[in-house]
Amino acid sequence: MTMTDYYTLGDPVADTKAPDGPIETRWERRRFGAKLVNPANKRKLSVIVVGTGLAGGSAAATLGELGYQVKSYCYQDSPRRAHSIAAQGGINAAKNYRNDGDSVHRLFYDTVKGGDFRSRESNVHRLAQISVQIIDQCVAQGVPFAREYGGLLDTRSFGGAQVSRTFYARGQTGQQLLLGAYQALERQIAAGTVQMHDRHEMLELIVVDGRARGIVVRDLVTGEITTEFADAVVLASGGYGNVFFLSTNAKGCNVTASWRAHRKGALFANPCYTQIHPTCIPVSGDHQSKLTLMSESLRNDGRVWVPKAKGDTRTPADIPEDERDYYLERIYPAFGNLVPRDIASRAAKNVCDEGRGVGPGGLGVYLDFAAAIGRLGRDAVEAKYGNLFEMYQRITGEDPYTTPMRIYPAVHYTMGGLWVDYDLQSTIPGLFVIGEANFSDHGANRLGASALMQGLADGYFVLPNTIGDYLAAGPFPKLDADNAEVAQARKQVEDRIAKLLSIDGDRTVDSFHRELGRIMWEYCGMERTDAGLRKAISEIRELKAEFWQRAKVPGDGEGLNQSLERAGRVADFFELAELMCIDALHREESCGGHFRAESQTEEGEAQRDDERFSYVAAWEFGGDLPVLHKEDLTFEYVHPSQRSYK
Numbered sequence: 318m319t320m321t322d323y324y325t326l327g328d329p330v331a332d333t334k335a336p337d338g339p340i341e342t343r344w345e346r347r348r349f350g351a352k353l354v355n356p357a358n359k360r361k362l363s364v365i366v367v368g369t370g371l372a373g374g375s376a377a378a379t380l381g382e383l384g385y386q387v388k389s390y391c392y393q394d395s396p397r398r399a400h401s402i403a404a405q406g407g408i409n410a411a412k413n414y415r416n417d418g419d420s421v422h423r424l425f426y427d428t429v430k431g432g433d434f435r436s437r438e439s440n441v442h443r444l445a446q447i448s449v450q451i452i453d454q455c456v457a458q459g460v461p462f463a464r465e466y467g468g469l470l471d472t473r474s475f476g477g478a479q480v481s482r483t484f485y486a487r488g489q490t491g492q493q494l495l496l497g498a499y500q501a502l503e504r505q506i507a508a509g510t511v512q513m514h515d516r517h518e519m520l521e522l523i524v525v526d527g528r529a530r531g532i533v534v535r536d537l538v539t540g541e542i543t544t545e546f547a548d549a550v551v552l553a554s555g556g557y558g559n560v561f562f563l564s565t566n567a568k569g570c571n572v573t574a575s576w577r578a579h580r581k582g583a584l585f586a587n588p589c590y591t592q593i594h595p596t597c598i599p600v601s602g603d604h605q606s607k608l609t610l611m612s613e614s615l616r617n618d619g620r621v622w623v624p625k626a627k628g629d630t631r632t633p634a635d636i637p638e639d640e641r642d643y644y645l646e647r648i649y650p651a652f653g654n655l656v657p658r659d660i661a662s663r664a665a666k667n668v669c670d671e672g673r674g675v676g677p678g679g680l681g682v683y684l685d686f687a688a689a690i691g692r693l694g695r696d697a698v699e700a701k702y703g704n705l706f707e708m709y710q711r712i713t714g715e716d717p718y719t720t721p722m723r724i725y726p727a728v729h730y731t732m733g734g735l736w737v738d739y740d741l742q743s744t745i746p747g748l749f750v751i752g753e754a755n756f757s758d759h760g761a762n763r764l765g766a767s768a769l770m771q772g773l774a775d776g777y778f779v780l781p782n783t784i785g786d787y788l789a790a791g792p793f794p795k796l797d798a799d800n801a802e803v804a805q806a807r808k809q810v811e812d813r814i815a816k817l818l819s820i821d822g823d824r825t826v827d828s829f830h831r832e833l834g835r836i837m838w839e840y841c842g843m844e845r846t847d848a849g850l851r852k853a854i855s856e857i858r859e860l861k862a863e864f865w866q867r868a869k870v871p872g873d874g875e876g877l878n879q880s881l882e883r884a885g886r887v888a889d890f891f892e893l894a895e896l897m898c899i900d901a902l903h904r905e906e907s908c909g910g911h912f913r914a915e916s917q918t919e920e921g922e923a924q925r926d927d928e929r930f931s932y933v934a935a936w937e938f939g940g941d942l943p944v945l946h947k948e949d950l951t952f953e954y955v956h957p958s959q960r961s962y963k
């Protein structure tokens with residue numbers, strides 16, 4: 318098949334909200350240029366926020382505080398069980414408390430470079446500026462960040478940076494930040510500005526007269542389907558790494574909210590940019606349904622190594638120093654163990670491919686704390702990473718204080734997501750997308766500790782400023798269930814549920830998901846090739862057809878039915894997976910988390926092709942034939958170069 322059998326080319330897409338001029342003042346000028354809504358009018362305007370993670374929770378709380386009527390939704394039994402709670406290592410901010418040369422400009426520079434020059438300069442600069450406000454906001458809420466002896470907030474280093482700018486709360490930073498956002502949200506719930514609907518799943522977007530005006534939700538406990546209206550809709554529904562089945566994401570993470578919006582007209586940007594995290598506990602068997610992250614913060618003190626000799630099966634303690642290869646320190650002396658994730662993951666894969674991997678199947682490398690324990694003492698290491706060490710020991714039965722951890726790369730984060738402009742508005746007017754669900758700031762590779770920063774920047778600071786520019790034209794006409802577009806959206810949900818329940822096949826939804834994940838990992842994982850991606854697309858299409866013939870979805874739709882929930886999510890993963898492979902196939906370059914085997918330097922590093930691919934690939938839904946819209950990227954401040962961490 319030729320490329321044009323996989324997609325068609327549409328008109329370019331432009332970010333019309335992005336201000337120009339000096340980058341330092343762009344955000345200030347956009348805020349000044351945006352229309353305002355006066356406090357009395359805010360009370361007449363309503364906003365639906367789907368998701369209560371760091372992005373959605375902070376957004377709903379802030380919009381409520383501003384005076385809007387907010388309706389908040391999540392599928393968990395409590396907003397504070399959103400996947401953000403799992404975040405471990407920390408959150409970046411350019412505070413420069415350490416006086417080690419950090420600045421807004423350096424965070425901006427590191428992020429654009431770390432993303433392999435595939436993100437927008439304006440967005441990234443705004444993110445770096447806002448990073449300093451986030452820390453103040455969270456401290457004011459009482460988030461217990463780690464402190465130094467003198468009382469100042471402590472920081473540590475994360476990959477892709479030579480400064481120490483990551484604020485943390487042991488290995489539970491996400492939990493502490495989410496509790497902060499959750500308290501702010503609860504305050505608004507008590508004040509009556511936010512109505513909370515937990516255990517509700519958004520299954521469709523309602524678009525009326527070209528504007529996003531609501532959602533169709535299913536009450537996961539009673540099975541009741543309702544239509545909910547507002548003047549604007551915000552999706553903060555997280556990432557889609559679970560398309561790979563095995564990932565570090567919470568099992569519930571899915572793409573349904575974003576995918577439904579995509580099918581209704583929202584462009585989906587850079588779907589193939591997946592982050593494979595280098596330090597996860599290796600897969601241990603066929604029955605595993607989830608992988609566990611060992612935070613990147615561990616690479617501050619842990620040294621990564623493998624034996625120098627192939628097939629060396631001695632225990633780590635029996636391998637003398639001069640027979641070990643600390644390969645990251647050797648290949649990348651400037652950044653050592655703290656190279657960015659895409660680089661560290663590929664390096665781990667390379668040494669394992671050479672036959673030097675450790676542990677069962679040779680798919681593992683050591684992360685060794687012996688030197689840190691010798692230098693700092695066990696107590697100091699325990700104070701920093703105690704909960705992570707405990708988690709590792711519980712899962713593997715090995716004590717990382719006395720024997721090195723074994724780690725291997727795993728799917729962790731998705732840089733792709735719904736396309737948004739500088740205001741975080743999608744291509745559907747009135748539909749805003751924040752947090753991991755959008756594609757905005759990380760280019761082809763996100764730096765560690767930058768997801769929490771982006772989610773909170775979007776929710777606490779960006780969206781509350783930009784959404785007013787849209788809402789100033791509201792309130793929009795009242796809607797009811799009889800409206801033709803509303804009724805159609807509802808019917809789409811009902812038909813789909815009925816269809817899933819009627820298949821009555823003989824194969825579990827999980828087994829389809831596992832097989833889809835295997836295809837994705839093999840052909841659209843750490844390394845992709847033209848032939849492999851074509852094969853993946855045809856295998857996914859076959860498996861999708863089989864799913865609709867053979868999937869077994871027991872029970873009915875009248876009450877709690879987790880099999881039905883899962884079936885709907887897996888059905889959407891099939892469509893997304895196809896688009897991811899088409900996106901990966903069309904991008905005949907390597908960049909960040911997208912490594913095309915055909916496009917590498919002689920040293921095996923990723924080879925970008927700026928001439929042909931310096932753009933955001935924004936896809937319009939087109940079934941088997943999606944339409945590609947390109948948004949050209951321009952760089953005025955950080956000039957694209959071959960990334961070097963040597």
Ligand SMILES: Cc1cc2nc3c(=O)[nH]c(=O)nc-3n(C[C@H](O)[C@H](O)[C@H](O)COP(=O)(O)OP(=O)(O)OC[C@H]3O[C@@H](n4cnc5c(N)ncnc54)[C@H](O)[C@@H]3O)c2cc1C
Nearest residue numbers: 368369370372392401405406407519555752753766768769
């Ligand atoms: C193990 C782990 C550790 C991490 N550690 C770090 C770290 O240290 N630092 C860092 O910066 N990043 C880290 N990350 C990444 C970071 O945690 C996530 O990117 C971030 O928390 C995503 O936040 P979010 O608010 O966008 O989405 P989420 O926290 O995933 O929240 C999504 C919300 O949307 C809701 N939702 C989704 N779909 C629907 C639907 N259809 N209907 C109704 N509700 C829906 C969910 O109920 C949930 O409330 C880590 C990720 C993992 C997996």
